[in-house]
Amino acid sequence: MEDVEKFISKQQNIDMLGLEEMVNDILERQPPETLEYILKASISDQFCAELLDHLCLTGKNRELEKKGKALIERMKRSNLFIIDLDDRNNWYRYHHMFLDLLRNKVKETYSLQELQKIHEKTADWLIRKEYPEDAIKHYIKAKRFGKAILIFNLLRPILINHYRWQKLNQLYEFFSEEIQNQDSILKITKAWILMYQFKIFEFFEFLDSIEPWNFISSTEEIEKEDLLGELNTLYAYRTYFVVMDYKLCLKQSRFALNKLTPDNLYTRGLAWIFVGGALHITKDANSALEVISNGMEKEKSSLVQSQLYLISNYIYWIDGNLSALLKGSELHYQMGVKAASNEAIVNGRFFKGIAHYMSNDLENAKAQLESAYSDRWFTLGVHHINLVYALVLTYFETGEEEKAQELANDLSDYASATGNGSLILFTQSLQAELSFRLNDYPKAKDLIDLVESTPVYPLSNFAAPHLVYVKVLIYLGEESNMNKAAQILDALEAILQKTQNKRFLPEVYGYKAMIYAERGQDEKMFEYLNKAIELLHHGKFIRVFIDPGPKMFDLLKRYTDRNGGFPYQDEILSVFESKVNSGSKVKVDLTFREMDILKLIHAKLTNQEIGDQLFISEKTVKRHAGSIFKKLNCKNRREAAAWADEYGIVF
Structure with missing residues (x-):
């Protein structure tokens, strides 16, 4: 060589x-x-x-x-x-x-016919020697598409079961677009690939192009049953998130379990996920968890059991049961270690990480999420994206803003390069969240305007783009923004109540309370704030009241003055108070005079009015204001006032 x-x-x-x-x-x-x-x-x-x-x-x-x-x-x-x-x-x-x-x-x-014979002969030898992946390529070059698809279909469940999504996509891409569009097996494969790649909008739409009667009449009986099971599993996915008919979702996923062969492990696991998710909605969390527990006794494969642990943790998450989520995620992780399942290990650490984040245990959240992130490629795109989302916010809240922005930018670059609409929506939401936490509300709105044209859907994961958009609209003020936010919240409230989602309902109620406060409707504000706080009894999801920012702090103080307290009050208020105490020291070095002037800028006093109140000249006020803008990296009074909001200078 x-x-x-x-x-x-x-x-x-x-x-x-x-x-x-x-x-x-x-x-x-x-x-x-x-x-x-x-x-x-x-x-x-x-x-x-x-x-x-x-x-x-x-x-x-x-x-x-x-x-x-x-x-x-x-x-x-x-x-x-x-x-x-x-x-x-x-x-x-x-x-x-x-x-x-x-x-x-x-x-x-060699002639074309001779070349095709050489390729077929090569493929036949590769099959005998158990090199099926290479054989597929040569059968395609030999124009023996039937043989290529036959071998491909034998490999598909093996690759899916072992999370070899990239290899599955590579083999799928060997076929021409014409063959891909003609063959139902290849169409189902494309649906799986779209799901893995988190191209959710394209995935849901593509399912309509699959015609089940094509393979019902052209495949062997066992293969036909398996394909019907796969297709109904994918239908159940769409029914859960788009159609929102949970009795139908339960019917589709149970039908899938009856049709799928025991070897189609990953698909069986996914079908179980929608059985559990649909039962949680049509009955309750305990009924769903009981069925999942019975499933664990029936399904002996660690791969299927991993998916059963996954849906259990989703149920704990959606039910707002933080203590159960911490226990369930640890069991999921331990099961992954025992079975050498990288996906189970990653997902177990992910759920443990977001549980710690929501309880504001940020150091433990960071440790779990960083560990999961190192092996993120072993999990589906939807879990990968939400893992990054959670880790970015954790970095930001632990003071590692540069790390947070770098990770968010990497994800945004990837989304733009792939043109993935679902991923772009989530990455824009993440960038908007960071801009919000840096008080740049106009920039945040520009980043997340895509949400306005996106229908609301059941919230089941960490990221919630519509709620980020609502938050930004509220902080921008103006009645038109409040109206938009209120419409989104009404739609979300209806979906979350229908799906018994106790994890996100408190956030919706909290944002509704903020809108009523902005409109001066105090009784409605207290009504919805009380609804949010009542759900807090169910679990220590205290970041539900921290992440909405300083406007929520003001509401909680008013609630305390009126009602005398609420669960986890000291922990929640101490986070805001720490920002009051650390805002000027950590972020900038404002003098006492500059602090006084910043408070009055926030109160919308003119330079002359500030001078009169502090007994200094208007020229001196302008000089101090210029120094404040420079230290805060703000362009004008409005941005300086927004900074004061974020870091509690006004309290």
């Missing part, structure tokens, strides 16, 4: 025409049988002596005539651009420059 690389490096300044002439000269000097070996070796990306003998030898004396190994050794000694691929000298490839020229020569030497 070293000699080959030295030779190639010397050829960098030789034009391709000169190199082609040199290669043709080498080939013309080879005996016919040697030339056949050299050319047929270029059919595959990699080759071995046994494969070459299979392609080049025929007749009864094939075993006696084997010469592939000797030929390869001769090619190596002659430096014919051959490169070892393993230590035992079993597999080889050509250098890509030589390979391209050889393949051109192959097209000149």
Whole structure:
């Protein structure tokens, strides 16, 4: 290999025409049988002596005539651009420059029909030697699409069961677009890939293009049942989030479990997820968890059990049961360790991380989420995105703003590069959340305007783009923004009540209280704030009252003055008070006079009015204001007032 690389490096300044002439000269000097070996070796990306003998030898004396190994050794000694691929000298490839020229020569030497036969012969050998992935590619080149799809369908559940989504996508992409659009098995595969890639909008829409009667009439009975099970599992996914008919979702997912073969493990696990999710809504959390517990006894596969732990944790999350979520996530993680399931380990740590975040145990949240993030590729796109979302907010709240922004930017760049509409929505929401926490409300609104045209949907994960949008609208003020926010909250309240979602209902009630406060409707404000606080009894989700920002602090203080307190009051209020105490010291170094002036700027006093109140000249006020703007990196009084809101200077 070293000699080959030295030779190639010397050829960098030789034009391709000169190199082609040199290669043709080498080939013309080879005996016919040697030339056949050299050319047929270029059919595959990699080759071995046994494969070459299979392609080049025929007749009864094939075993006696084997010469592939000797030929390869001769090619190596002659430096014919051959490169070892393993230590035992079993597999080889050509250098890509030589390979391209050889393949051109192959097209000149063999007819299209002859080439197809060589590819089919190659694929047959690869199947016998248990290299099905490479065989698919050669069957496609041989135009034997039926064989390629047959092998592909045998591999599909294996790849899905082992989370090899990228390999599944790679094999799927071997087929032409025409074949992809014609074959139902390939269509179902594309639906799975869209789901994994978190292309949720495209996934839901694409399901309509799959026509189940096509494979019902053209496949074996067992295969047909399995495919129907897969399709109904995917239908249940859409029904849960889009149609929101939970009796239908339960029917589809149970039908899927009855049809799926025991070996279709991942799909069985996903079907169980929607059984549990639908039961939680149509009955209650305890009924759903009882059925999931029975499922764990029936399903012996650790892969399916991992999905059962997953839906249990989702139920705890949606039910707002933080203590159960912490226990369930630990069980999920331990099960992953025992079964060597990376996905279970990642998801267990993710749920534990967001449980710690919601209870404001930020250091433990960071430890769990960072650990999960290091293995994020083992989980589905939806979990990957929510994991990043949670980790970014945790970094921000622990004072690592640069880390938070860098991670958010990486996700945004990836979303833009892929053109993934679902991912773009979530990354814009994340960037808007960061801008909100930095008091730049106009920028936050510009970033998240995409939400306005996105229908509301059941909230079941960490990120909630519609609630970020609502929060930004409220802080921007103006009645038109309040009206938009109120409409979104009304729609969300209806969905969350229907789905018995105690995790997000307190947030909706809290934001409604903020709108009523802005409109001066105090009784309605106290009514909805009380609804939010009542749900807090169910679990220590205290960041529900912290993340809405300083306006919520004001409401909670008013609530305390009127009602005498609420659960976790000291922990929640202490977070806001720490920002009051640390805002000027940590973020900037304002003088006492500048602090006084900033408070009055926030109160919307003019420079003259500030001077009169502090007994200083208007010119001195302007000088201090300029210093404040520079220290806070603000352009004007409005931005300085927003900063004061965030860090509690006005309290």
